Amino acid sequence: MSQETQNWTIDDAEDLYGVKRWGAGYFSIGEHGNIQISPNHRKPDVYIDMAEVLAEMEAEGIQFPAVIRFHDILRSQVEILNETFRDTIETAGYEGEYVGVYPIKVNQMREVVEEIMDAGEPYNYGLEAGSKPELMAVMAYNENPDALTILNGYKDEDYLTMALLGRHLGRKMIVVVEKFSELEMLVRLSKKYKVDPMIGLRSKMMVRSTGKWSSSSGDRAKFGLSIAEIVNAMEYLKQHDMLHCAKLLHFHIGSQISDIRKVKEAITEGARLYAKMVQMGMPLEYLDIGGGLGIDYDGSSTTTDSSRNYSTDEYVADVVYGVKQICDLEKVAHPNLVSESGRAITAHHSLVVTNVVGEINPGATDFDITVEEGEHVLVSNMRELVGANDLHPQERFNDAAAYKQSAYEAFKLGILSIREMAKIDTMYWLVLTEIHQKLDEETRQIQELEELEDTLASQYLANMSIFQSAADTWAIGQLLPIVPLTRLHEKPEVRVSIADITCDSDGKIGKYIENNSISDNIPMHRLQRGESYPIGMFLTGAYQDVMGDMHNLFGRLTEVHIFSHDDEPGAFYIEEIVPGHSAEKVLETMQYNTDYMAKMVKKAIDKQIRKGNLAPREGVRWTDFYERCLAGSTYLRYDKKA
Structure with missing residues (x-):
């Protein structure tokens, strides 16, 4: 063991993988080199050792890959968001309330929705639906008469009729009008069924967000009414003696807002529009600021697409104080505040755990390169480069690349035998490995030599499907933290990228968090024969759990639901195991x-x-x-x- 390896510490591992930077207080590296979880924000000193979780899963016969859900993290996130709003409202002297909703499109799993509703009961935390099936779900699970049900998305008669059924049941179901024809349909149906709807109007915001979801706002946004359509909606409701049904103004500028300045701009515009609508005679009670509360996936606290440059406290303060200031200037009552922060609620509670089942290393081929009588000159030339450390690395690299290309052409023409080609290929990778090991600060700056690190990186084969368990990493380049779950007290000595077991070249992870930056590969530990090497993909609770497809017919993963409990061994217990899809x-x-x-x-x-x-x-x-x-x-x- 080298001195450098012996000097490796847990702090070094933390610097490399950044667990505390993106872990939001829930994840860290324990003194034994295992990932540990502190899932209850009210008990920050209670830790769960991931190695103990894996051992219990093995004892229960649970196969990798699996989704592990820490339900206490869900509860903690619900409590933190609601209590931050309540505390800020009280401090600011704000006269409205916070009545948030969870948008179930972010994760529609029943167990997730049930946990959120139970945790949110003391805060009258509600649900949001964006389709008929989601509306059917929220009608069954949001039984709190004081909690809101926000209905977004495009709507037909069945959707609107079901919303009116909710009003008959005494629910606070607010139909958010996305286009003017929906309002006309809703008015007609409300008269038919003799029930007053609660109506919300969604505004197309002039402020544009940034990042992957910026198209949610602006004049070309898919959803919402223009200012002119909002005024027409007001007149239409007056004509039908239903202006009293207008309860809410809604806007949304995009998911995963990374820059707090965009939040401030949106709040200013939305609050101003709300105030002007109230002054025109609309009896609005709620201002729904939509989603967008970001997650710091990479731990950089920046405005990159996978981060955010603000805290939850700052976000809430900007919302509360921003709306208060505009409403005070316009002399209108403070509205009740609604947000739809699904990503922030769910992302941290779920991770995918799998094992590495193999390695692809282009330079690890064990082939006899002994000199044979009469071998081709190309074989001899490549052999002269093996161990030739006296040559300048650039010259040595150029020669190796030239010999490899010449050998390839000769093999196609039948000049080289298959054994000779195998020798050249083996020696080529050996030469590249030797060059990389001998690089110094000066030669490392040469682009071709700098790229050797990526060229020589192994691929670790993870027993999972990217398309099923991390669809966003493939579809939109979403960054998700990937970390070994054990052995973090050991220095990782192999640079690797992660490939899945699907029959698709896109089935791989392309970007990794390393030392507070983004890399094309990541250091991990050498695989040890006969021992499992478990890795975790974190922050998968938002969208990834429900967006997977059936590529290669890999189905849903087995789920393991974990609760923390002080009196249990390891401070946790497995509350439920939900089997994954069978091949059948x-x-x-x-x-x-x-x-x-x-x-x-x-x-x-x-x-x-x-x-x-x-x-x-x-x-x-x-x-x-x-x-x-x-x-x-x-x-x-x-x-x-x-």
Whole structure:
């Protein structure tokens, strides 16, 4: 063990992976080198050791990959957001209340919605729906008559009729009008069913956000009414004697707002519009500032797409004081404040845990490169570069690249044998590895040599599907922290990128958090034969849990729901295990008849038995094996590194 490795500390690991920077107080590295979790913000000194969680999962027979949900983190985030608003409102002398809602599109999992509603009950925390199926869910789960149900998205008659049913049930269901025709339909239906709706109007904001979701605002936004349409809506409601139904103004400038200045601009514009509408005679009571409260995915506290340059306290203060100032200047009553902060509520509570099942290292081929009589000159030339540390690294690199290209052309023409090509390829990677190891500060600045680090990086094969468990990393380049769950007290000595087990070249992670910057690969530990190497992908609770597809027919992962409890061993217990999709389930989703499939395979096996190619007992074993695989997981069954 080198002196540098011996001097490695937990602080070094923290600097490298930045766990505390993006962990929001919930995640850190323990003294034994394992990720630890402090899921309850009211008990910050109670920690759960990830190694103990993994051991209990193994004892329960839970296979990787799996989603681990820390429900106490969900509760903590609900409490923190609501109490921050309440405390700031009291300090500011603000005369309205905060009545937030959770937008279930961020994570519609029933267990998540139930936990949020239970935690939010003391705060009258409600739900938001953006489609008919989501409305059906929130009608069943938001039973608090004092909590709001905000209805966004485009709507048809069934959607609006269901909202009116909610009004009959005594619920505070606010239909947010996205286009003028919805208002006309809603007025007609409310008269038909003889019930007053609660109406919200969504404004197209002039202020534009930044980042991936900036198109949510501005004149070309998909949703919302222009200023002229808002005035027309007011006149329309007056004509139908329903102006008293107008309760809310809604705006939204985008998800994951990274720059607090955009929040300030939006609050100023939204509050001004609210005040002017009230002065015109609209009896509004609520100002819904939409979503956008960001998550610091990379821990940099900057305005990059994967970060934010503000705290939750600052965000809330800017909302409360910003609205108060405008309303005081306009001499209108302070509205009740609504926000739809789904990402901030859910992101931290969930992570994907999987194991590394293999390594792809282009320079690790074990092939005999011993000199043979009569070998081709290209083989000899490449061999002369092995160990030639006296050559300048740039010259040595250029020669190696030239010999490799010449060998490739010679092989295509049949001049080189396959063994000679194998030797050249093996020696080429050996030379690149030697060059990289000998680089100094000066030669490292040469671009081609600087890129050797990426060229020589291994690929670790993770037992998961990026398309199922981290769709945003592939679709929009979302950054998610990836960290070894154990061995963090050891110095990681291998640079790697993470590839999944799908049959797709896009099935890989392209960006990593390293030393407070973003890299194309990340240091990790060498794999040890016979030992599992578990890694975690963090902050997957928002969107990633529900956006996955069936690429390669990899289904949903098994879920492990964990609660902290002081009196339990390890300060936690597994409250529920939700099995992932079986192969049978995902095949049936794609309209395969698995009973028919099993029947046809058995028929083929029976045919081989009749021909004498299979013994009857062997045929029965193969039939059972096929049926067992249908009932089993879609993912690899490796428990340890092969």
